[in-house]
Amino acid sequence: MPGGRPPGGPGTTGSPADLLRRRAIGAHGMPAPLAPPASGGLGTLGEEEDGGRNPQASAPVTETVPAGIFAAPKPRGVVTLGNWHTYWDRKVEVQPAGRGGTFNVYLAGDSGPVVMCIHGGGYSGLTWSLVAKKLKDKYRVVAPDMRGHGLTRTENDTDFSKETMSDDIIAIWEHMFGAAATAAASAASISAEGPAPSGDSAPAPSAPSAPASAAAGGPGAPAADAPPAGVLVGHSMGGGLAVWAGAAKRIKRLEGVVVVDVVEGTALAALPHMMNVLAGRPSSFPSLEEAVTWAVRSGMSRNREAAAVSMPGQLQQQEEEEAGGAGAGGAGAGGGGGAGRWTWRTHLELSRPYWEGWYTGLSEAFLQLTCPKALVLAGTDRLDRALTIGQMQGKFQLILMPTAGHAIQEDEPDRTAEHLLGFLKRFRVGEPPLTFPRPPAGVRPVLPVVAGPVLEQK
Template sequence: MDSSSNLNPVREDNSEEYRVPREATASAFSARPLRPPSTNSSDKYSPVEWSSYFDKEEDISVPGSNDVFHVYMAGTEGPVVFCLHGGGYSGLSFSVAANQIKEKARVVAMDLRGHGKSVTENELDLSIETMCNDVSAVVKELYGDSPPAIVLVGHSMGGSVAVHVAANKTLPSLAGLVVVDVVEGTAIASLIHMQKILANRMQHFPSVEKAVEYSVRGGSLRNLDSARVSVPSTLKYDDSKQCYVYRTRLDETEQYWRGWYEGLSDKFLSSPVPKILLLAGTDRLDRALTIGQMQGKFQMVVVRHTGHAIQEDVPDEFANLVTGFISRNRIGPHGVEIPGLLRRSQPKP
């Protein structure tokens, strides 16, 4: 694939060069105890518990259904940074960044249906409408009729969900939108290659450690700390094959892919909240976004030296971008105090 595919939804799990394992489920992960530091190669790639970064996890049941969505939570004060992961990832994709964001805001990272520890009646219904309804239902169950200020953060497929939720105005307290490495034109153009990319991934892993190693050495993730906590939740153990496989059956959801991205640029531009687009490369803007950016309708930041999963590859920079965005737009009851960044409502001494 060409370099522009870096941002592509198709590259949600992009790593074809190196062949090692990378699939296991949350249940397999949670059964593994923490291991002491070691120079052993296997220990280098050993799983790290979610509790190293988040404060708690919860299962959110949706009334009138058998759907139960898993969320990870961190922080106690400030607006809620509600994170939506990309296809094939999980809420733990935001782990390392959440550990820093929680000093300034609350973080909620949700496992979308068919992903992570969430369990739903139809695991393959990844239509944009269904996923948007899932997000609204989870927010409703968490906060009732008086939700706090919410900043939606979405990566790749999760970015399209965030944009649609914002454009549909289903969250009354929505105060900001952060979209990570997804642009309509590039995404749609890449869909023709997605099945091939999924098929070319390593499909079976003898251990969770091998899956973590595959993700880092294969290039889909560039930060080992993040991979050790996020990758295990993208896998499940297959008893019949006696190995780990991918938990999410992305290859069986093709009928929904185009719906994730068609009209995304216009919906993003029309979303009635402050918004920022974080990109891993400059070749991603389509015509509508280029014009909108020139007109100052949104902020754009190109994050250098990173792959598609910006929040995992450079979590510190990602966290600073999110908290800086919250501060500049004074989101929350008092905004977020960032040292050296003066709020407009405060006169200089």
């Protein structure tokens, strides 16, 4: 009881630690600890009160332990790299006439209108992976690596002018879907690519090349008949290029343009700070997993799955002989790093002279497009004056996604795909125009009448 003499007074045996513990227990009025049970074990139900032992009590008890219950937990932040085969059906290499290079193009879906997705500066076609997976059941999704990006190789990978890159888009479209191209030319210039790009966790087996007759109507082969209906979707730099390509009016049956998070006014205002942004990026990464982790933590991508498949397309591995040289590797490289480190594929610093050209006059060009158009933004604060007036006049559809960052298609791929599907359905892309039935011959058409009372004239 409180205030009583604690156990372990004079004459109590035990170690000094036991004496201190017993005195502390007594000082707080707590009961003394019970002695541990005898080695014989606790009695079981059905055991006699006279101390008789249950014959089954001494038998060893064996229980099944779930497998892996004592395994070491998976460390937090462990990254599993994505494989492009999970999202895309195949990728092809196309060589459009007069473009001086081989363009890598990811394809998903075999039928329906074409949705060509253009990535932003420094990204690759893989940035659209999660969106393509949602669209490919109804549409053909085409995502090229632009000049100087991803797996595309050209004679001049540093020509980032809007004229050159918008012409690249038109040439790729015409080569793959133009009516003037032939299946024979397609078979000669398009080769199926089986191995997964650098950074894939598990390379998938090579996809066999389809015969020309089978591929004649597919997205990788030019159509012999009328070209399919299509929509251009572009993010950031790719949004500007989509507008310039659409404004050229050289893509047949272009039935829509969707621009993702790029506005002339805010883009031009941000250009003076872009070099600081590029300088703040790591120059290289020891592994692709580290690159994905950095992308998520820095906010470059808020979706770990999207970053795991997109980041490998933005990097290239240093060659061993280049590792010791200054300035080796991709953009931002030059801070050292051992052989096998991953550097940026695109030299974004070299695109600086073209930045203003990408965006100057973009808002007016977007508003002047005659096809249906939509602007997807992360917030209304990104709208400039021209687009604000145009939106109030109903010249385009405005879609806001405030929970996403700049890479909307990576941060919110499901919602992005839903909005694209809604846009395609709303404007009946690829569908015949609505027709109204005509009355049979000899039947006078019924004209609408004004609702309301009929006043008799006297």
